[in-house]
Amino acid sequence: MYIEKINSPQDVKALNTEEMKQLAQEMRTVLIKKLSIHGGHFGPNLGMAEAIIALHYVFNSPVDKFVFDVSHQSYCHKILTGRKDAFIFEDKYDDVSGYANPDESEHDFFNIGHTSTSVSLASGLAKARDLNGGKENVIAVIGDGSLSGGEALEGLDYAGEFDGNFIIVVNDNDMSIAENHGGLYKNLKLLRDTNGKAECNLFKAMGLDYVFVKDGNDIEQLISAFESVKDIDHPVVVHICTQKGKGYAPAEKDKENWHWCMPFDIETGRSKFEFDGESYDDITVNYLLDKMKNDKSVAVITSGTPTVAGFTKEKRDIAGKQFIDVGIAEEHAVALASGMAKNGAKPVYGVYSSFIQRTYDQISQDLCINSNPVTIIVFAATVFGMNDVTHLGIYDIAMLSNIPNLVYLAPTCKEEYLAMVEWSMSQRKYPVAIRVPGNGVVSNPNYKPIDFDNLNKYSVTKEGGKVAILGLGTFYQLGESVADEIKKQYGIDATVVNPVYITGTDKDLLAELAKTHDVVITLEDGILNGGFGEKIARFYGKSDVKVFNYGLKKEFLDRYDYNEVLAENHLTKEQICEDIKDFI
Amino acid sequence: MYIEKINSPQDVKALNTEEMKQLAQEMRTVLIKKLSIHGGHFGPNLGMAEAIIALHYVFNSPVDKFVFDVSHQSYCHKILTGRKDAFIFEDKYDDVSGYANPDESEHDFFNIGHTSTSVSLASGLAKARDLNGGKENVIAVIGDGSLSGGEALEGLDYAGEFDGNFIIVVNDNDMSIAENHGGLYKNLKLLRDTNGKAECNLFKAMGLDYVFVKDGNDIEQLISAFESVKDIDHPVVVHICTQKGKGYAPAEKDKENWHWCMPFDIETGRSKFEFDGESYDDITVNYLLDKMKNDKSVAVITSGTPTVAGFTKEKRDIAGKQFIDVGIAEEHAVALASGMAKNGAKPVYGVYSSFIQRTYDQISQDLCINSNPVTIIVFAATVFGMNDVTHLGIYDIAMLSNIPNLVYLAPTCKEEYLAMVEWSMSQRKYPVAIRVPGNGVVSNPNYKPIDFDNLNKYSVTKEGGKVAILGLGTFYQLGESVADEIKKQYGIDATVVNPVYITGTDKDLLAELAKTHDVVITLEDGILNGGFGEKIARFYGKSDVKVFNYGLKKEFLDRYDYNEVLAENHLTKEQICEDIKDFI
CATH class of the missing domain: 3.40.50.970 (Thiamin diphosphate (ThDP)-binding fold, Pyr/PP domains)
Structure with missing residues (x-):
């Protein structure tokens, strides 16, 4: 040897x-x-x-x-x-x-x-x-x-x-x-x-x-x-x-x-990792293939990572010319999508959070200044995703949500995700990005679609008082569990809100909440800096409402244990309950 | 005809x-x-x-x-x-x-x-x-x-x-x-x-x-x-x-x-626009040429806009191999700079705010994850700069300041600007960006350099009470005039702060201010969303301090009159004074 x-x-x-x-x-x-x-x-x-x-x-x-x-x-x-x-x-x-x-x-x-x-x-x-x-x-x-x-x-x-x-x-x-x-x-x-x-x-x-x-x-x-x-x-x-x-x-x-x-058996080459649950990849590819069949102007774009939206070789063959792999070329992918939308097509660009960073200017200039109706689906945008320092999915809110004209949506369950994709592909006014939840596929059979055209209207999912919890996307379920914990510990029925829109502030609702709530908690699956919660803090800056923003510190994490990271950032229901103790 | x-x-x-x-x-x-x-x-x-x-x-x-x-x-x-x-x-x-x-x-x-x-x-x-x-x-x-x-x-x-x-x-x-x-x-x-x-x-x-x-x-x-x-x-x-x-x-x-x-005389070809004042271009090129003479490892990089930092043909000839025009290739420029810094050189990349958008991922991945000591000088980063919708300089704070490891500095006068460039080029720990003031060259002979290594320590330039004004970069002088107006209208001696660091929050100072101030005003020359002021609002979220964030709305402006834009965003000293009336 x-x-x-x-x-x-x-x-x-x-x-x-x-x-x-x-x-x-x-x-x-x-x-x-x-x-x-x-x-x-x-x-x-x-x-x-x-x-x-x-x-x-x-x-x-x-x-x-x-x-x-x-x-x-x-x-x-x-x-x-x-x-x-x-x-x-x-x-x-x-x-x-x-x-x-x-x-x-x-x-x-x-x-x-x-x-x-x-x-x-x-x-x-x-x-x-x-x-x-x-x-x-x-x-x-x-x-x-x-x-x-x-x-x-x-x-x-x-x-x-x-x-x-x-x-x-x-x-x-x-x-x-x-x-x-x-x-x-x-x-x-x-x-x-x-x-x-x-x-x-x-x-x-x-x-x-x-x-x-x-x-x-x-x-x-x-x-x-x-x-x-x-x-x-x-x-x-x-x-x-x-x-x-x-x-x-x-x-x-x-x-x-x-x-x-993934780990595999050397003899057979068979993967030892059997994922038999539902995944957003499968949900997405099935939905889009169905769309394509009925509308030849629907096309899916990838920049060198074709399976990002579930398009395995077999599915790509079904999609035919309605599937476009531009190779590793994220900038081109966004501009191509903008041009396609301008000329009447319905492009959907599937991309990982970490790689959408490669196309900030194209999203701003080629797409958003021109307000073309492109749908961008952002995968692995979560602390629960890839955890190498070069592949983190925790910066996209800060990057995307401050670009004018973009509508960035945060679904909280499978049904809402599909309703958002459906809406985005049917409208002709806005560039839309959709942040795929990072906490697995949660189904909510009671989900009622809203009219997404009514931009920046948050959904109150549980009415209460004193404490309001804005749980964005992946962290919506954490918000529900925080509400349960608050009920348990303090006997307070907290209000729970699904903000839906990462890119907008529902001023009417926030003003209304101020009348009957002392504390507003925001939860987001990404860094706090430049994120969603800070906009809520800005809105309430002149009011007596106390705002607690929860999310991740601005830092480059590397090969982390997400439970440790969540605890360090006070992102457990117990920590949050404890934090607000003196304010209710 | x-x-x-x-x-x-x-x-x-x-x-x-x-x-x-x-x-x-x-x-x-x-x-x-x-x-x-x-x-x-x-x-x-x-x-x-x-x-x-x-x-x-x-x-x-x-x-x-x-x-x-x-x-x-x-x-x-x-x-x-x-x-x-x-x-x-x-x-x-x-x-x-x-x-x-x-x-x-x-x-x-x-x-x-x-x-x-x-x-x-x-x-x-x-x-x-x-x-x-x-x-x-x-x-x-x-x-x-x-x-x-x-x-x-x-x-x-x-x-x-x-x-x-x-x-x-x-x-x-x-x-x-x-x-x-x-x-x-x-x-x-x-x-x-x-x-x-x-x-x-x-x-x-x-x-x-x-x-x-x-x-x-x-x-x-x-x-x-x-x-x-x-x-x-x-x-x-x-x-x-x-x-x-x-x-x-x-x-x-x-x-x-x-x-x-610019407008010119057709007969002679001579420009009708005579700019005889001092400019940051001249200040920069003179400073850097002097540096180059004494240190062969200093090099200036441009991506196809050589005069951005004052490097006219004549000055480029003086710089010789220490001036690098990579052509229109902003991504390459940042990665090149990172590589140069890694191997012992002192690269300075001069770039317009609007074009730095083209290299978000390289700043994050090639530069900041690797913490290489590159100096980026960001020009025309201001509401007073180019005003075509495709060339705005009001988004760079939101884009750059949320990237981990980057130190983004906001000088308020010529002397501070040069002290920052000097510090940045002498240290080997941080990627640094410096936001050239957009309100012309202001000289402050009384400026005292601070130790910039002491990251995120804001400078209190005028001590007062009740109201504190954080005037970032270009808007520092606006902050001073707001303080004067508050004195005139309400008889209050406001505290004035030069935050210096766009990328950090001086928690000690902010906590100290909370003891003797009811109102904190932030002023920044860029969009509010994802910007500096929101971080201050987040910090004070749980306190009784009232925070007023001033900056620009998140929107694509086109061919605007900046006075109108400032007024629409309540960015005059009179408007700001009026806004805080009920809070002091």
Whole structure:
């Protein structure tokens, strides 16, 4: 076993080619085992084993600097840079994050988790090196669908004019999470088909030098290519063709489903995680497919994460031309949707909270200034969602809800969610975003749809006095339980309100509440700063009503236990009851 | 005169080539006159006269649909679509906006003002057409530096896979606002030099068909090219080479300074607007050039608007490699800066408030999660700045200040501004943004620098009681005048506070103020929603202190009189005094 003896990249340099090949197999074995138990990014890492060995063999990390795009393909880099134990020993699996992390190692330079950033970040390392007279190599590694993102393309364009050492390794595995989308991938295919010899070459057209590696899983070819560009005095792209999921048959065959995995059985490849409940993905895809059947102007857009709204391969095939995967290109997705709405279509853009951050300006300028009727469905917008620092779903209220003209809705149950989607797709006046609840699918058979056109009218769901609780979206049920606790502890019948609209203040209702309530509590599943509750506090600023805003602190959380986070932010019914004790 | 008879594109179709050439000259004459009196985008419009005539001659607007990028090159389109009077008659100059505007004409489809959006927006029109079985041509017009923006490149990549009619006219005038930056412009030059015949072709590499027009100011060549692509069944780029500023000698010669103009003397080309006061541009460029001289790791970054921080051509030459124009590529600019800071450089990114919107995710992910010491200087972040709906500077507080780890500072005078820049560039812990005051350069010789490392400590500049006024940044002086008015009207010595930090709440001070003050007033130069004042309201939510938040309503303003806007939002000292009357 070589892997056990690798404590730093220096140990890689001591191996011969055959030993490196063996090391690649060993890395695959530990990766497959760890991922079968722990889950994580599967295909991207299996495909990059040889390339990462070759990079560490040729270059001298951390003096030479690697920046991995998304960094979901950097597990092998972690193995080779002193972190192998976190892949070999089950009790140490959680010692490392799933992404690059400077706190773990001097071989990592950035926390990275969103796509398409490596070229730009690495170009900054290179520019600073040149200003300060350094000599090291700077290497960006990009691929796996990331090239289509605007930031990556801006970065390549900048790199094409850069006048010093800069090496961009394009890991071309012919895939994004699902199949690749975008015209540039036709050029990558042409380059693959011509052994890199086609004159028409995207990278050269961007002003970059170019080297082609036919088999990006062949250690010798890789070492030879990397040695040829080491210490180069200008920017160059090394285009390597790898096989996503290499070394595990089910993943080689079904690349999309093995991009990321839950714990699975190695023998059969079957997932150990059986989710048999109802999910908002299923609810959404079923609703939208039905809509599409009856209205050819309905179309669903994704930016490289097709299953976000439940559109598995099978469902995408049913949707046909009414399903549009633009590739990783969130900015384009929003502008496309705005244009479609303007010309009479009914576009629905499904996107994760963390990734909608990539399109603030398009939502403001392309969409909201133009008031086009687009429906955006925001998934994983919750403290209960992804918990890596780069994939949090707790900032979207602050980001979206302060953009004029947008109607941002917070459903509290399945029935309300569907009523909102229905309304949004039927109206032609507003850009609408809908925040999918983060606390699982709650059904409320007694839910009565309201006329959402009557903007910013909150729903009083339980009438009471003294204390009013505004429970937004995911936290509506918490609001109900707080009301029960208040009844239990203080004998007070609190009023419970479903605000419905994140983007508006129901001034009439708030003024009315002030007459019979001393305390107003707001609850929201996101950071408090820039959020919903602060608007309520502003409204009551001049009144005698006491306002208690509950939500999360403005901070970057990382791999947290949500119960701990909720407790730290006083988001339990007991804490809230205690907080208001002296005010009732 | 033909121009006087053009009431719709139909009237263009009745002209022969010679008459169209004459019309182009007439349009130039009225444009030069209007712009000499009114100011506006100069070079981009003069260069596009023939192309816009040819587009309207060949296509059938508004059934066929044009989308102009930035739409600062659409003045001639306005002339030909029923809006000529706004260019011919001085008393009607303000009847049209400086950008595309659907409220003005059925020939405009979007309000557009930011760059790089036309391909994506137009692709949406095309996709909706195909879903609904339409047959019209959809034409995006892009150029003038816009191609390097991430959204444009995402849009081209999508277009390369589109399977219906879609025509992209690339207006290649070899310029952005200043000279072009980015490797792709080398490819445009290669294409110009080879009459479009070079095999290496960015557009083909993106999957697009391609047509070259050598002289984009030649009506016949243009008509021939557009006729060849009319009703095409797949996406195609028509690359036309135009001369920016064509027809006005000073603009042909000095393209950068004639991109946009203030009123000028037609004979001499000299600006009639003489600004002889001190400006934050001058203060910034002088300070930074001095820094650069003594520290080679200092570098200034712009994304296609080099003069934003005072870096005219002459100053850029002095800065040399320490000045980086990345082209229109805001996302890349932030990531580049983060990378530079990580590797020991001291990057300063100068950007307008309206354009920083284009890089929310990069500020959050590439910069703030990584806590790299970048200095961002935010210009025109004020109600007193640009007043077109697409160029407002009133949203940046809501956008930036809710991102964790960022330190966003609001200086109140020149001395404080320079102290903040100095501190930001000397520390290595925080990403810092500084909001340049919008009320002109105020000097306060008595200003005493504080230790900004002591985060979120507000400065009490005048001690008093009963009423405390927190005047943020630009509105600090308004705060002082409100205090004077309160003294005059009510005989109360109000406390005046300079909050300094937009991103933090000074809880100790606020708690202290609560002991001796009944009313706290916040003043901020931006929308209230998601802003500074709401945090203060949240803090005091449970107390007896009454909080009055002043700022702007969340709305898209367009071509407003700022005095009217201030009055509508109760932002005069008299209104504020009146508002608090019953509370003191």
